[in-house]
Each structure stands twice: as C-alpha cells, then as structure tokens.
Amino acid sequence: MPAGTTTDDPSGAVIAAWRAESARLVGALTRMTRDVDLAEDLAQDALLAALEQWPVTGIPDNPSAWLMTTAKRRGVDHFRRADTLRRKVAELEHALDRDGGEEAQVPDLDDQVDHIEDDVLRLMFLSCHPALTPESRAALTLRLVGGLTTAEIARGFLTSEATMGQRISRAKKTLASVRAELEMPTGEERAARLDDVMAVIYLIFNEGYTATAGADWMRPDLTAEATRLARMLADLAPDEPEVLGLQALLELQGSRTPARLSPDGTPMLLEAQDRTQWDPLMVRRGLAVLRAASRLAATGTPVGTYFLQASIAAEHAVAARSEDTDWRRIAALYDVLAQAAPGPVVDVNRAVAHGRAYGAEAGLAVLATVDAAALGGSPLLPSVRGDLLERAGRFAEAEAAFSEAASSTRNEGERTVLLRRAEANAASGLPPLPGDQHRTQHGGTSDEG
Incomplete structure (x- = not known):
C-alpha cells in the first residue's frame, strides 16, 4: 500500500x-490498446471502481x-463489444491470465507487465511529442504521467477547467492524427525528445515556484508534482547526467519552499x-544526486544546463x-552557463551573480548587454536592475526600476514586494533631516540560483 494510507481511509488509499x-x-x-485516449478511460474506470468498492470491501492488500x-x-469488456477487434481481446485476456486474475495473487506491480518502467518513460515521451505545443505538452504530462485531474491542472495554470479540458482533448486528437506510437525514440530523436520531457518538467516547476499570475506567489502543488516527475525520470534514466542534474536542481530549489514566505x-527573497x-532532506537528496551526475560527467558523459544550474543551486545550499x-x-558557473546556453534569463541571473561577487x-x-525585448516585458530585468542600482546607492533610479517591474508583473505577491522596495528606495533618496543617521542601503535580491 502506498505510504501515508491507512486501513480506515479507503478514499485516501485510492x-x-x-x-x-x-x-x-x-x-x-x-x-496494449495502442490508444492513449482509451487507455486513460480504462484507467479512470478502474479509479471510479475503487472509489465505489474499497469503502465497502476494504482496501486490497495490493x-x-x-x-x-x-x-x-x-x-477486455470493451474489446468484446467491438467485433473487429477480437485480436485485442485475446491479447488482454492472455495478459490477465498471466497475472493470475486476482489482485491479491500479484506480489508486485512490476511483475504484472513486461517492461512496465519502460512504459512510463514511453508515456513521458508520448506526452511530449513534437507535434504538440509546449503548453499542451505540459498539460498532457500532468494528466497522463502526473495523474492530476483536469481541474487540478487548470488551477495550477490559472485557467478554467473547460479550457484546460479542451486543450488536453485537442492534444490527444493531435497524437491520434499523427499516429503517435508508444515507442521509445532512438538516436538523435531520443536525445531531442528527452530534452523536451525535461523542459516540460522544468516548465511545470517554474510555474509553481513563481506563478506567472494570480494572488499566490507560489503553487507548491506544481513544484511538488514536477519534482516527483523529475525523480521518476531519474529512476528511469539513471545514466543520463542531465536528467540527474534536473532532479538535483528541483530538489535544491524546492527545498527553499518553507522559507519563501514570511x-x-x-x-521572502x-x-x-x-x-x-530549508528542507534538509531535499537538500541532502539534491546534493547526492548532483554528486552522482558529477561521477557520470567524470567518465566523459556530457552535461548541460540543468547540471550547471544545479551546481549553482548547490553553492547556495x-x-x-x-x-x-x-x-x-x-x-564563474554563470559564465560557463552563458556560453553553453546563451539567453536573456541566464544573463540577468549572471548579472546578479557578478553584482554580488564584484x-x-x-x-x-x-x-547592460541583455536584450530587453527578448524578455517580452517580463518584470525580471527591471527588478534586477533595481536591486543593483539600490546596492550602488542610486536610489532614485532604483525606485523607478522597481516601479517599472511592479507594473509589469501579473503576480500579486511579487507586485507587493516590488512596490515595497520602490517605496524603500524613495525614502532612502530623501535628504536626511537634521540629526538623522546616514541611511543604509537595503538588502535583498531576486530569488535566483
């Protein structure tokens, strides 16, 4: 039985x-069915059956x-009703017979279906098919791999359940139209698709770490789910240092969650x-996974941006x-990251690091070298500029930068912090009254690294 369930909590166990x-x-x-929509329907049917039966019959041993x-x-019932698909019936009945037919007789789920862990990895690749948009990939990954409901996904991305349902439905239809198969890609395609899978997991984490919009600064349900997916991916691809780097990054950044709100x-920046x-277990886990990735890198296995970002997060940890x-x-790590993956977000965080170091x-x-237009009106650039100007004692300019950042964000928590810093710099820029002590600069930084 999964951890955290008890024999007197059937719904929780389900x-x-x-x-x-x-x-x-x-x-x-x-x-088995070669139909992701049908597969999800069958799994949902099983979930509903459990919700109906377990409170009456009790929680099964497995x-x-x-x-x-x-x-x-x-x-089996579905295909029996479809005369043209009798071959599917035989395949599923054979699988059921092999399993013994009774849930209590199956000692371990891994023994039920051949290559079952590969199935999960294949499902991750399928949900991140290149025919889908990045937004659809994220939604479908949370749905198929994360097991979240449409309502949960909609809340996480601040949209209506109906809109999210349509997005997921369109994604499934797209997969069907391109005849996407639950197969493991190979060679260059596998590397590219693995990058897509990691990018989706990181996208989900970032949306939870600092929400794009809304009243909540963080959405811990999304960060927790992304971290769980990263752990699962690392279990399935333990020889990929970038996959380990992604898990390490999410563990280390996620460990700060309890301290990020007063x-x-x-x-709290x-x-x-x-x-x-900070969560000590997540810190230890992140550092341990990063060490494992470093050992792989020492054998000549290439590393990339997630490993480098995890190395930066480790310095804070x-x-x-x-x-x-x-x-x-x-x-120095940001300098390397900027060479490996140049981009405006990396350069903004690199500016923070150089400002602290030098x-x-x-x-x-x-x-000054960052292309502001490439950030599309994000509050990141003016907020970091305000922080650096504040540290340089240029309070009037800092106030203007923080005010600009506050007007750019759609997140209420972030706006509150930026406005407070704008007000503090406005006060710091006032001429001192007779007898006042010299005003000090204000601390704080963007929550980078």
Whole structure:
C-alpha cells in the first residue's frame, strides 16, 4: 500500500494509489490498446471502481495491482463489444491470465507487465511529442504521467477547467492524427525528445515556484508534482547526467519552499530567507544526486544546463548563511552557463551573480548587454536592475526600476514586494533631516540560483 494510507481511509488509499501508479497504468494500457485516449478511460474506470468498492470491501492488500487488474478487465469488456477487434481481446485476456486474475495473487506491480518502467518513460515521451505545443505538452504530462485531474491542472495554470479540458482533448486528437506510437525514440530523436520531457518538467516547476499570475506567489502543488516527475525520470534514466542534474536542481530549489514566505504571507527573497527552514532532506537528496551526475560527467558523459544550474543551486545550499555564499564561484558557473546556453534569463541571473561577487557596477555592466525585448516585458530585468542600482546607492533610479517591474508583473505577491522596495528606495533618496543617521542601503535580491 502506498505510504501515508491507512486501513480506515479507503478514499485516501485510492487517491494515493492512483497518484503513485497512474502513469504505469496508462502506459501499460496504451501499449496494449495502442490508444492513449482509451487507455486513460480504462484507467479512470478502474479509479471510479475503487472509489465505489474499497469503502465497502476494504482496501486490497495490493491497491496498485487491483487497479491494474480492474483496468485490464474493463479493457477486455470493451474489446468484446467491438467485433473487429477480437485480436485485442485475446491479447488482454492472455495478459490477465498471466497475472493470475486476482489482485491479491500479484506480489508486485512490476511483475504484472513486461517492461512496465519502460512504459512510463514511453508515456513521458508520448506526452511530449513534437507535434504538440509546449503548453499542451505540459498539460498532457500532468494528466497522463502526473495523474492530476483536469481541474487540478487548470488551477495550477490559472485557467478554467473547460479550457484546460479542451486543450488536453485537442492534444490527444493531435497524437491520434499523427499516429503517435508508444515507442521509445532512438538516436538523435531520443536525445531531442528527452530534452523536451525535461523542459516540460522544468516548465511545470517554474510555474509553481513563481506563478506567472494570480494572488499566490507560489503553487507548491506544481513544484511538488514536477519534482516527483523529475525523480521518476531519474529512476528511469539513471545514466543520463542531465536528467540527474534536473532532479538535483528541483530538489535544491524546492527545498527553499518553507522559507519563501514570511508568517504573514510576504514573499521572502533568497538572501532574507531563514535557511534553517530549508528542507534538509531535499537538500541532502539534491546534493547526492548532483554528486552522482558529477561521477557520470567524470567518465566523459556530457552535461548541460540543468547540471550547471544545479551546481549553482548547490553553492547556495552548502552556505549556512547568506553571507557565506561563494558568489565568485557562482559567477564563474554563470559564465560557463552563458556560453553553453546563451539567453536573456541566464544573463540577468549572471548579472546578479557578478553584482554580488564584484560589486553592483559590475552587475550593471553585465545587465547592460541583455536584450530587453527578448524578455517580452517580463518584470525580471527591471527588478534586477533595481536591486543593483539600490546596492550602488542610486536610489532614485532604483525606485523607478522597481516601479517599472511592479507594473509589469501579473503576480500579486511579487507586485507587493516590488512596490515595497520602490517605496524603500524613495525614502532612502530623501535628504536626511537634521540629526538623522546616514541611511543604509537595503538588502535583498531576486530569488535566483
């Protein structure tokens, strides 16, 4: 039984089993039926059956196997009703007979279906098919691999359930129209598709880490789900240092979640966070996974941007206090990252690092090279400019930059922080009254790294 369930909580057991095993269910059923829409319907039928039966009959000894067996039986029933697909009936009945037909007789889900872990990886590749848009890939990954409901996905991306349902439905129809198969791509296509899978997981994490819009600064449900997907992908591809790098990055950044809001709900930026509140288990896990990736890299296996970003996050994680951070090391890592994956977001964070390592003017010099148009009106650039100007003592310019950033963001929590910093710089720029002590610069930074 999945961790966290009890014998007196049938509904909780159903949800836990579904969240843990839905990807395996849908992947195995897709391989058997060659129809992702039908596979999801069969898995959903099994979920509904569990919700109806477990409160009456009790939680089975092996909830995951029960779901798989029930889904297969529903598949047999479906194909029996379709005369033109009798061959499918024989395949599914053979699979059911091989499993013994009773959920209690199946000791382990991994023994139920050949190559079941490969099915999950195949399902990840399928949900990130190049025929789909990035937004559809993210939604379909959360649906098929993450096991989230349409309503949960819609809440995470601040859209209506109907709109998200249409997006997911269109994605499935697109896969059907291009005859997408649940097959493992090979060679260059596999590398490209693996990059797509990681990009979708990272997109989901970032949307949860700092929400694009809305009243909440963070959406921990999305960061937790992205981290779970990254762990799953690392289990399925343990010899890929970039996959390990992605997991390490998400573990290390996600560890800060408890410290990113003050008790009154105010967002806390990186340098102001109480590091004793960072999740120590996630920090240890992230550092351990990063070490494993480093060992692979030492054998000559190429690494990339996720490994480099995880290495930057590790520098923050090992510093007990903000002032202990090795900013020169972080600046050097950003220099390497900018060469490996040049882009405006990397350069903005590189400016932060250089500003901390070598002074505010050095950071502003890096920032001056950033193509603002490429950021599409994001508040990132003016907020970092405001931070560096503040550190340089140029308070009037800092106030203007923070005000510009506040007007650009659609996230209420972020807007609150930016407006407060604009007000603080306005106050710092006022001439001192007689007898006043010299005003000090204000700390804080963008929550980068």
